[in-house]
Amino acid sequence: MKLLVTGGAGYVGSNVVWALHDRGDEVVVYDNLRQGHREVLPGSVRLVEADLADAAALDAVLAEGGWDGVLHFAALSLVGESMQRPFFYLQENAGLGFALIDACVRHGVKRFILSSTAALFGNPDTTPITEETRIDPGSPYGESKLMIERALHWADRIHGLRYACLRYFNAAGADAEGRSGEDHRPETHLIPLVIDAALGLRPEIVVFGSDYPTPDGTCIRDYVHVSDLAQAHLAALGRLDEGSVTYNLGSGTGHSVLEVIRSVERVSGVRVPMRIVERRPGDPAILVASSARIRAETGWAPRYTELDEIVSTAINWRRAHPNGYGNEG
Ligand SMILES: NC(=O)c1ccc[n+]([C@@H]2O[C@H](COP(=O)([O-])OP(=O)(O)OC[C@H]3O[C@@H](n4cnc5c(N)ncnc54)[C@H](O)[C@@H]3O)[C@@H](O)[C@H]2O)c1
Numbered sequence: 001m002k003l004l005v006t007g008g009a010g011y012v013g014s015n016v017v018w019a020l021h022d023r024g025d026e027v028v029v030y031d032n033l034r035q036g037h038r039e040v041l042p043g044s045v046r047l048v049e050a051d052l053a054d055a056a057a058l059d060a061v062l063a064e065g066g067w068d069g070v071l072h073f074a075a076l077s078l079v080g081e082s083m084q085r086p087f088f089y090l091q092e093n094a095g096l097g098f099a100l101i102d103a104c105v106r107h108g109v110k111r112f113i114l115s116s117t118a119a120l121f122g123n124p125d126t127t128p129i130t131e132e133t134r135i136d137p138g139s140p141y142g143e144s145k146l147m148i149e150r151a152l153h154w155a156d157r158i159h160g161l162r163y164a165c166l167r168y169f170n171a172a173g174a175d176a177e178g179r180s181g182e183d184h185r186p187e188t189h190l191i192p193l194v195i196d197a198a199l200g201l202r203p204e205i206v207v208f209g210s211d212y213p214t215p216d217g218t219c220i221r222d223y224v225h226v227s228d229l230a231q232a233h234l235a236a237l238g239r240l241d242e243g244s245v246t247y248n249l250g251s252g253t254g255h256s257v258l259e260v261i262r263s264v265e266r267v268s269g270v271r272v273p274m275r276i277v278e279r280r281p282g283d284p285a286i287l288v289a290s291s292a293r294i295r296a297e298t299g300w301a302p303r304y305t306e307l308d309e310i311v312s313t314a315i316n317w318r319r320a321h322p323n324g325y326g327n328e329g
């Protein structure tokens with residue numbers, strides 16, 4: 001297949017690029033390198049360094065033709081920041097997403113895969129979360145992804161664009177061969193921050209709240225390995241000729257913040273300095289996915305089912321890249 005990957009130099013996108021590259025697909029990455037890293041890409045993959053807002057650049061690459069699909073990872077994805085700058089998030093994510101979908105339709109692209117999110121579900125009162133769970137985004141970030149999901153619905157209905165909305169829960173871990181890992185600037189995600197506290201790259205980890213209605217009082221999340229996410233993209237791509245799909249993607253198991261810290265301690269052999277502080281506004285207590293639908297429809301199943309295994313790949317990558325990819329993002 002010949003595929004265009006927006007945001008392919010970022011964390012999840014680059015792991016998917018490697019999976020596509022491994023199976024022999026022709027991949028072009030479209031990324032402004034705001035968060036992404038050129039060094040993470042396979043040498044044979046062409047990088048178009050451009051912003052999605054650059055309509056001429058986007059048009060030029062799609063006009064090359066022959067595209068079997070577009071995978072769309074490029075986005076701003078900090079929930080808290082989206083509460084500070086709602087219209088910036090709606091414009092950057094939903095507005096540029098609409099422009100991308102429109103360009104795909106104009107250039108005859110037949111398949112589209114969207115990085116969607118558990119943030120669509122806000123603060124759900126049931127667990128695990130299925131595709132039927134009530135959607136109620138708790139932030140402009142979640143809302144922006146819902147708006148793209150809805151736009152895709154209409155692009156399919158009116159123009160026949162087949163799409164997959166893949167709602168990731170918490171992406172985690174690194175490529176087992178060390179080819180791609182997590183290097184956000186700034187880093188806000190729990191696992192890389194705990195690892196840095198273990199490796200002495202940060203003084204401590206602060207735990208946001210210990211008074212949630214969970215067994216140990218800290219938030220529970222569903223950490224799904226990026227390589228399993230990558231395989232889910234391949235599975236979804238293969239399914240699109242039968243029709244558009246929407247899938248929740250997690251490992252199916254929840255882990256609390258304290259369990260993550262204990263896992264990093266077990267795997268690294270180092271005690272992690274930690275301090276409990278106030279809740280982070282907007283954090284739901286429990287987000288765990290039911291991925292029964294993608295399992296049933298494609299046969300996909302996560303290969304990484306143990307938190308320690310996921311953490312271990314992330315620690316290995318960080319030990320090999322203590323300065324990340326060494327650019328400013
Ligand atoms: N990481 C997670 O746990 C998680 C969970 C749910 C959903 N998601 C979604 O998955 C996708 C990838 O997440 P990630 O963690 O890999 O993020 P990331 O920031 O590492 O990757 C995003 C990439 O898109 C690029 N980009 C952003 N805006 C752009 C623009 N306007 N034009 C061109 N390139 C642009 C960035 O430079 C970066 O390389 C995002 O859409 C995110 O919302 C991530």
Ligand SMILES: O=c1ccn([C@@H]2O[C@H](COP(=O)(O)OP(=O)(O)O[C@H]3O[C@H](CO)[C@H](O)[C@H](O)[C@H]3O)[C@@H](O)[C@H]2O)c(=O)[nH]1
Binds near residue numbers: 206
């Ligand atoms: O320094 C930290 C960082 C995080 N946490 C806690 O760790 C858990 C996980 O937090 P992350 O920031 O790693 O992940 P989120 O669950 O907040 O966010 C993830 O899921 C969201 C959907 O709910 C979005 O899609 C987002 O992009 C994705 O990273 C949360 O309970 C958070 O409060 C801490 O205690 N201390």
